[in-house]
Amino acid sequence: MVGSGYPGGMNTPDDDWLRLDQQICFSLHAASRAFNGVYRGILKDLGLTYPQYLVMLVLWEHDELPVKKLGEHLRLDSGTLSPLLKRLEAAGLVRRERSARDERSVEVRLTEEGVALRGRALQVPRRIASSTGFGPEEIRALRARLDDLTTALDAAAALADPRGDSSAAERP
């Protein structure tokens, strides 16, 4: 009961799957980069890159957070966050200091300037939303769809490459 409906009839040939794959993966890739580009233009005024903006969004919600938690919110590891946070610190938006409780942990906290930046950022979402031409409801629907996708993909990736998996496979 594969696709069919193709000129030839029968089940969808691999060739067509390859073409469809070209479509879907390219579409997602392109959409992501287009989004990035629009954010780039708008965030230039704030002196932020798109990933830096994501970090600031989380910090505006939480104000103080260890790097680990930040990474969980954003699904990013220290390899990405460490240099990014250094740049935010150099820009005077955050301060990093090792936790007294746990010397391994580093607490990230907004500076006055970082808190103040939020005011200027308030207009960003509207400008983004208007760039998409989508209404709040459409955005919400698309978001839900993308989250479904991410959940499914993460689950599949976990199956293929069991790393943070619950079942601890024995190491020979």
Add this chain to the structure above:
Amino acid sequence: MVGSGYPGGMNTPDDDWLRLDQQICFSLHAASRAFNGVYRGILKDLGLTYPQYLVMLVLWEHDELPVKKLGEHLRLDSGTLSPLLKRLEAAGLVRRERSARDERSVEVRLTEEGVALRGRALQVPRRIASSTGFGPEEIRALRARLDDLTTALDAAAALADPRGDSSAAERP
């Protein structure tokens, strides 16, 4: 007029927009990376990265193409493509030679090995599709949605930063 209590339900306050923005932009970002991660796992067998796979998809359709055309298909510029193509050439999948017609242009052509790789790649889309858990119809719908988004975003970006624009603004 500070925040006010939004439970009341007037027009959406900026604070909520900021939260919504966190949601949608993060969702897209996360979905893109999750997709990338799944492709990474699957393409490892072929010795390709995800962007390299995109290039190969185009070449499997066209067989021979100048770098410029390749860039138009993928919306990538030479800054990205040049080193990528060098790596594909080093891997023995493509050959690059300057065009005799136009010495500026570089023709990219599949090698025997590059053509042969297509056979092994035929299974990739199925594996990706099954990872998403989406059917062909859902994939097609999502793709259409993302393409709408990309078109809108590109148009908005072009307005904000008129570069390849149709209207040739005079240069003083």
Add this chain to the structure above:
DNA sequence: CACAATTGAGTTGTGCGCAATTGAATGGTG
């Protein structure tokens, strides 16, 4: 035909994303 403007690849520099590794701090176990 000569000369300026444009085009096409390539290079450089910056930043992100991720795998793999390092090193210090912590926690659990005998």
Add this chain to the structure above:
DNA sequence: CACCATTCAATTGCGCACAACTCAATTGTG
């Protein structure tokens, strides 16, 4: 208490994305 595994941040290395620039080839115009 000593030892070992785990945890957390940082670093290294590689590849992609994009802006800005260089340089040669080509095209257009006078």
